Amino acid sequence: MTDYIHRPPDSPAVVRPRGGANAVEPLATLLEDLMPDGSWACSAAHWDEFAGPGWRVLAAVSWGADPTDPRLQAASRRLLDEAPGSGGFAPRDGGDPVPRLTARMLQALARLGWCRHSRFLEALAWLDEAAPRAGDGGWLQAGSEGGGLGCAVTPVALLDALTACGATNRKALRDRTVGAVCAALAGGGDELMLLGYPNFDRTDAAEALAVLARADAAYDPVMLAALTQLQQLQLEGGRWARGVGVPPSLPLGDRPQVGALSKWITLEAAAAILYYAVDAGLPRMFPKRPN
Secondary structure: OOOOOOOOOOOHHHHHHHHOHHHOOOHHHHHOOEOOOOOEOOOOOOOOOOOOHHHHHHHHHHOOOOOOOHHHHHHHHHHHHHOOOOOOOOOOOOOOOOHHHHHHHHHHHHHOOOOOOHHHHHHHHHHHHOOOEOOOOOEEOOOOOOOOOEOOHHHHHHHHHHHHHOOOOOHHHHHHHHHHHHHHHHHOHHHHHOOOOOOOOOOOHHHHHHHHHHOOOOOOHHHHHHHHHHHHOOOOOOOEEOOOOOOOOOOOOOOOOOOOEEHHHHHHHHHHHHHHHHHHOOOOOOOOOOO
């Protein structure tokens, strides 16, 4: 409703189905461990891969959880109050903040309506002003201090957060973020064509292009190669399949395997291609009649 028909997130046509999302899989199993006070029935630290509370909130939001769920709101408040880090979010107490972790958390919190919280704004300011900067103007990839390689995850997640917040007063940051996403697409290689959902500490071409489309970012010729490759991954019947599985440490029941058709990846890929198809001169999405 929001990506294809462009209904506002608060319209009845969106609110009604979203209200029942938490009762269906994979959200039903994931949220079984979420208590009314926002704690999780587990002993994992905030950012234990990928069973910690921070990743669980991100997974729930990515899979379309109802943002008005009081448990999710309580879990968000706990993260804002308790998650380690000064400025940005850090993976452990006493650790340095990490750009991609901070951006992913802001992405989830923005969709849950926390854009004006002081901790949210503090982390956003850290990404804007103090986080390690890459040579292309984006954010430094962890472990590449000497090479200055840009991180693809940080700008993708941050742009989605800015879009969810309607941050019209942060044009410079938005422009920098769009530029960094385009730079990531231009230099991403085959890794970006391994499609997954949700992506957590990685990203891919479907997510990056869908985030650009939701942000109404103008077409840039550097997008063409990624758009073309993404379209070529479309299977007969119009669907896309997983190239990356759901992390086994995420507490779920039945989990989709690599190669399984994915409605979520199809949603992102199709929304991105439809948005940029005319400007990019892409062929029709079904060059052969589906069986």
